[in-house]
Amino acid sequence: MDLRNLKSVFIIAEIGQNHQGDIGKAKEMILEASRAGVDCVKFQKSCLEAKFTKSALERPYNSVNAFGATYGKHKSFLEFTIEQFKELKDYAESCGLVFSASAMDQVSFDELKQLGLQFIKIGSGDTNNIPMIRYISKQNVSLIVSTGMQTDATIKKVHDILKDSNANFALLHCISSYPTSTEDTKLNYIIYFQKHFPNIPIGYSGHEKGIECSCLAVLMGARILERHFTLDKNQKGSDHCSSLDASELHALVKKVRLIEKNVNGVIPNDLLCSTVTDLNLFECPRGFVEKACQPVEDTPKSIFPCELACKQKLGKSLVFARDMKKGQCLIADDIGVKVSEPNGIPAEFYDDVVGKVLMRDVFHDEAVMECDVN
Incomplete structure (x- = not known):
């Protein structure tokens, strides 16, 4: 996939592990995502021994979201084999979708590469994994890299490694907080990345509730849009509360395509409210713009307080x-x-x-x- 020459905003429905470890439910989610009109469905692949230390896997997991008594047993319950990933890839492609997954460790990256995916995602938790980034930069695989929980210095280092290897890659602005408050989405870092990483496609991976911030991200020039997707926000699992349900995903795709049809180029912050109103994207845009698009100027990106819980758990x-x-x-x-x-x-x-x-x-x-x- 040529990420530098996308014909339209590339919309990814992040199924992640919202399938509850059930391949039948995973296929149901793929079908529903295709009906919503997304371009891609994405999952997560881990080799637990390569991603976690033994002590991390043995840690008791006393949570309402747990599928096992320890964190390792919980994660194992939700993990598909590479053969099941091949089955899901074939099904997604039969639905007209691109299939991809996040490689959560180097072992999983090598397995996913064998599937011939159009791109592999590097999640925020591995963007600071410097030896892995160096390894994958030389594998001739298109990469989409999220930037949650990372500092400006780390993001620049990863950018330089990938660019020096002539890798085909994109960067996604992301805040690793589940769910993310509107005030914490800090959408102006989309503009910041566009300025500091010219000629690299910039997108947005959102974990907030609703679709308003995602619409703003597209108006601000995001070329890739990733949102978590669920069939039921009340299911067990920590990602469901920050996911879009089927009706919201349908609405988001419709709004994004409306923006593409009626807007040329990046909309400056002072025109965002009027553009949202003219296109009837959502109500009361001023409040969302003021909260989500707080000025960042040239302030280097940092690890934000709202991300510390995720960093403590999965960094x-x-x-x-x-x-x-x-x-x-x-x-x-x-x-x-x-x-x-x-x-x-x-x-x-x-x-x-x-x-x-x-x-x-x-x-x-x-x-x-x-x-x-x-």
Whole structure:
């Protein structure tokens, strides 16, 4: 897929794991998404041992959304095999849709690559996974990369790695908060990314309720639009509350195509309200514009307070790839990247840790702490 030359806004229905681990329900969701008129359905693929440390998988998961007593059992219940992904891909394509998935670790990326997907998504939780980004940048696969929970410096580093490898990629503005309040959507970072990453397609992956902010994102120039999708917001699972139901997804596609038919180019902030009113996109636009489009000017993107809970739960940390002795100098293969319990040094500092000396004996899968290296 040539992401730089999209003919229209590319609308992705993110099914994720809202299928409840049921392939029949997953197919039902694909069919409903196709009826809504989206371009693509997207799932999530994980190799649990590659994504999580053993301690993270064994962590008790006492939640109303749990499908298992531990987080590992919960995630295993929701995970499809690569053979099931092939079945879903064939079904989606029979419905006229592009099929894709987020690769949540390098093992899953290699599996998804074998399916010949038109693109693979790199979710916000892996955008700081520097060794994985370096690996996939050389795989000749189109990539859509979300930027939630990431700083400006990390996003620029990832951009430069992909650009230097001549990768075909797009960046999505994203806030990793479920659901995201209107005030926290910070849509002006779409404009910020357009300015700082010229010639790279910029899109929006939203987790807020409703479709208003998504309409604004398109008016502001988003070329890719991703929204989580569910058949029932009351189902068990943490993503349903920030997902669109079938009627909302239908309405969103209709509004986006209306915008494309009647609007040429990016609408400046001072004309957003009048444009929304003229096209009858939604009611009371002034309040939404004032909340969602707060000025950012040239303020570098940071990790926002509303994202800290997600970062604590699913952010990637540096971990030790094997048992090692005190005094050993770390090389690249000594360090891995996983969701760890507890959190360790954030994954974006991978290059800073390579070459440092161990201050104690360490064991495979332990999180790398500041006090461990010097």
